Amino acid sequence: MKCANCNTELERINTKNGFYYSCKLCDGKMISIPVLKREHIDPDVLRQIHSKKQDSPTDFSKKCPQCQRPMKKLLIAVDSQKMELEFCQPCFCIWFDTAEHENIPIKHDQKISSKLHPDSIKAMAMADIEFLNIQREQKEREEESRKDQLWFALRLFGL
Ligand SMILES: [Zn+2]
Ligand SMILES: [Zn+2]
DSSP: OBOTTTOOBOEEEEETTEEEEEOTTTOOEEEEHHHHHHTTBOHHHHHHHHHHTTTSOEEEEEEOTTTOOEEEEEEEEETTEEEEEEEETTTTEEEEOTTTTTTSOBOOOSSSOTTOOHHHHHHHHHHHHHHHHHHHHHHHHHHHHHHHHHHHHHHHTTO
16 A cells, blocks of 8 residues: 555554554555544544535545545644545545644543443444445435436437
């Protein structure tokens, strides 16, 4: 896996919260959403990622190190500072440029008990994936019906 910024081979880093990928040269990092949740980054940032990922523009200058697809550019406010993060929907991962990850504070969500059982955390991550799958299926169905309509219209005009 190559760095999204400088194309250097990424290093796999193991932590107690799971593993992520890091670039030795530019300090870029690719971290999955479940790992970010486990390390308790500011839940407000996670909420912003969740609400903005749908309508944010695609950044064609950066490809996901894992699946090579262009990532979404998300504008996030962190403690009133603007930050631009890249998000890969299929991999459910965030790409952080140099020091971006370090600039996001660690905060425990007051709404979620800190004594959550690991199984519940896993269940929450699974629910997220479930949600994404449903969204993808819906999109594919819409696409399919659009194609059918177009085909029908073409036939009407005798094309
Ligand atoms: Zn790099
Ligand atoms: Zn990806």
